[in-house]
Amino acid sequence: MTRLPDFRLETYFSRWEFTARHHLTASDVQSMTLSELLALAEDKDRDTFENLSLGYTETFGDPALREVIAQTYEHADADDVLCFAGAEEALYVAMNVLLDAGDHAVVVTPNYQAAETVPLALCEVTGVALDPDRDWALDLDKVAAAIRPNTRVVSVNFPNNPTGKVIDAADFTALARLCDERGIHLFSDEVYRGLERDPARTLPQAADLSERALSLNVTSKSLGLPGLRIGWITCRDRELRSRLERAKHYTTICNSAPSEVLARIALKARETILARNGALIAANLPVFEAFFAEFADDFEWQAPDGGCVAYPRYHGADGVEDLCTRLVAEAGVLLLPASIYRSELTATPADRFRIGIGRRNPEEGLAAFAEWLRGRR
Numbered sequence: 001m002t003r004l005p006d007f008r009l010e011t012y013f014s015r016w017e018f019t020a021r022h023h024l025t026a027s028d029v030q031s032m033t034l035s036e037l038l039a040l041a042e043d044k045d046r047d048t049f050e051n052l053s054l055g056y057t058e059t060f061g062d063p064a065l066r067e068v069i070a071q072t073y074e075h076a077d078a079d080d081v082l083c084f085a086g087a088e089e090a091l092y093v094a095m096n097v098l099l100d101a102g103d104h105a106v107v108v109t110p111n112y113q114a115a116e117t118v119p120l121a122l123c124e125v126t127g128v129a130l131d132p133d134r135d136w137a138l139d140l141d142k143v144a145a146a147i148r149p150n151t152r153v154v155s156v157n158f159p160n161n162p163t164g165k166v167i168d169a170a171d172f173t174a175l176a177r178l179c180d181e182r183g184i185h186l187f188s189d190e191v192y193r194g195l196e197r198d199p200a201r202t203l204p205q206a207a208d209l210s211e212r213a214l215s216l217n218v219t220s221k222s223l224g225l226p227g228l229r230i231g232w233i234t235c236r237d238r239e240l241r242s243r244l245e246r247a248k249h250y251t252t253i254c255n256s257a258p259s260e261v262l263a264r265i266a267l268k269a270r271e272t273i274l275a276r277n278g279a280l281i282a283a284n285l286p287v288f289e290a291f292f293a294e295f296a297d298d299f300e301w302q303a304p305d306g307g308c309v310a311y312p313r314y315h316g317a318d319g320v321e322d323l324c325t326r327l328v329a330e331a332g333v334l335l336l337p338a339s340i341y342r343s344e345l346t347a348t349p350a351d352r353f354r355i356g357i358g359r360r361n362p363e364e365g366l367a368a369f370a371e372w373l374r375g376r377r
């Protein structure tokens with residue numbers, strides 16, 4: 001296995017995710033129960049689930065699931081889809097297939113750590129930072145300037161974790177064109193797609209824009225079903241797809257059969273689930289706004305363009321690392337400090353923290369947070 005550094009976010013979560021009283025930094029929307037999901041199923045899919053044989057499934061993924069996934073794209077069919085155990089396996093396998101030692105990749109920061117540490121373990125990588133002083137703008141000229149003759153991959157993530165940024169569709173299309181012109185694979189992590197505050201800002205999917213682009217998605221985030229561990233890459237480059245499939249023979253071989261059926265049910269009910277989750281976030285936002293309005297001297301709040309995390313600024317002289325450490329230890333409120341999103345590639349802000357806005361009843365965690373803040377005044 002490629003040597004990789006500790007995954008800071010997952011290491012922090014190993015310590016706190018299931019022990020902190022208030023998980024106020026979740027990046028997934030409120031999950032539903034198995035029976036709630038099955039209640040959304042067509043009779044024949046529920047019957048398939050209940051009578052499922054627990055054998056191996058196809059490495060590419062259950063054909064019926066891939067068919068439903070393909071329907072979420074404009075220009076893809078089931079053959080263009082390859083399923084993985086979550087987005088994480090897909091990202092890991094894709095980078096290992098796309099990048100060799102003499103290659104180069106361009107990665108946007110800040111990011112979900114694997115987006116940069118996996119390529120960094122394989123080849124040279126240049127970071128291009130979203131600009132915190134310009135509403136996290138992505139400067140396409142900087143991306144173009146970072147590209148070298150041996151650049152094989154440009155990796156982006158919108159809606160972005162942790163900033164919530166969604167760039168303009170015209171810029172995203174221009175980025176896909178730039179990559180095409182240079183013979184580069186655009187790797188587009190679209191796991192928060194479908195949770196845009198203004199649906200008009202939903203980006204096209206990279207695999208629809210370019211035959212060589214890879215669109216990464218998963219049931220974990222917008223659909224709130226991370227326990228299924230079903231992710232996928234959609235890509236119309238057949239030769240690349242086949243190489244990805246062969247690499248998966250060394251990781252999970254195939255997906256969990258029950259999860260494939262449940263993911264199919266979830267994707268068929270996608271519009272219903274996304275509407276439910278969008279409504280939950282819309283109802284939560286005023287609760288967060290009220291909290292940050294009360295503590296306006298301490299924090300600078302900005303609602304995300306999309307996704308279910310925000311990345312507010314903390315003004316306190318003690319610093320955000322100390323704030324998060326004390327907050328979880330003394331009040332049981334879990335947030336992710338900026339160091340989790342530190343990059344090896346570019347400077348990243350040191351005064352931010354990630355807060356999750358997609359879980360039910362954030363009032364409880366925010367009340368504990370507020371009480372702790374009042375107590376130290």
Ligand SMILES: Cc1ncc(COP(=O)(O)O)c(C=O)c1O
Binds near residue numbers: 088089221231
């Ligand atoms: C941007 C991004 N990509 C990929 C992943 C990995 O997703 P999964 O847990 O489904 O493997 C995450 C998880 O937080 C993420 O935020």
